[in-house]
């Protein structure tokens with residue numbers, strides 16, 4: 409039986425997370441399915457950042473490094489991210505971009521396996537991961553990169569020459585999920601170290617770093633930290649004394665105000681800090697982490713599965729020819745759904761024009777992210793019917809949708 413908008417409204421009424429939508433400032437008339445790229449703006453963010461600007465900076469000036477906790481922001485913010493990735497206090501440091509943290513993690517991991525020269529990487533991973541691995545291999549000496557493809561198993565690539573494996577938990581194109589524990593165990597059985605990229609995991613699915621050696625991720629997607637928000641690095645406690653930060657700046661020094669001529673690493677995860685933190689960006693991120701502290705990730709996951717499954721079901725009904733590239737089994741899917749269409753780019757542009765915001769990724773993929781904190785079931789209904797209309801009436805053929813913008 410067809411799912412109606414009224415059915416979806418009933419689901420919204422019974423949704424245990426429904427009140428959280430009021431925490432977000434969303435433009436009227438827009439169904440925002442891009443929380444997997446840039447999360448929506450929490451209402452409390454503007455006030456928090458204004459306080460940091462006007463009071464901490466404007467009134468207290470440099471004193472705020474001590475009195476407002478600016479100096480400790482990388483650790484204090486990391487401790488708030490930690491529960492979202494199954495890590496403990498003192499294990500996560502917030503800062504830099506994901507790309508820089510990948511470099512730091514790879515460069516810290518390689519010397520922990522000094523007799524091995526291979527880095528295993530996924531060619532279908534988000535490109536920055538592979539680009540950074542290439543840069544690290546070049547900068548750090550004679551390392552070889554061994555590639556696998558999206559969803560490929562590691563069987564056959566894990567020789568005793570492999571030092572490090574870098575993979576994403578959730579695939580950025582398809583939303584397909586890898587099994588963190590099984591893959592980490594397989595990598596460890598081969599004597600190598602495991603680095604996970606959790607960009608599409610934290611706040612989207614309950615993820616635990618488990619036995620992983622390092623992990624990295626961003627906070628501007630599902631965590632709603634704001635454009636360019638500080639990323640994070642997880643360093644397993646067992647590596648924290650031996651692992652070294654390749655960008656050994658003064659914020660990671662054991663005695664930064666000793667102004668010693670030579671570098672000595674701080675204890676714990678703090679040694680992965682480098683230079684002055686962007687305080688205003690941390691302020692925005694911490695506002696959004698207040699919301700995450702009220703949320704039960706099991707409820708988030710249950711709603712995420714329900715939202716993505718509803719979208720798939722509606723498209724099955726309304727436009728069954730569209731090729732689903734995300735796993736049909738919700739257990740194997742993150743919080744996004746992707747479809748392939750030869751003209752995916754103009755389709756997305758036509759959708760955005762009608763208030764349904766998704767994005768486009770080569771080759772031919774239309775991505776739709778489902779952020780359970782602020783999306784309603786009726787939004788999913790409206791998005792699916794609009795997509796079916798754009799496809800059915802071929803509205804995407806309009807000339808104005810053909811020209812590529814810089815950001816797709």
Ligand SMILES: Cc1ncc(COP(=O)(O)O)c(C=O)c1O
Pocket residue numbers: 505506507508533534536537576580605607608626639
């Ligand atoms: C898996 C993954 N890694 C890394 C990034 C981006 O890295 P950065 O935060 O350095 O821009 C993205 C961006 O979408 C991503 O999806």
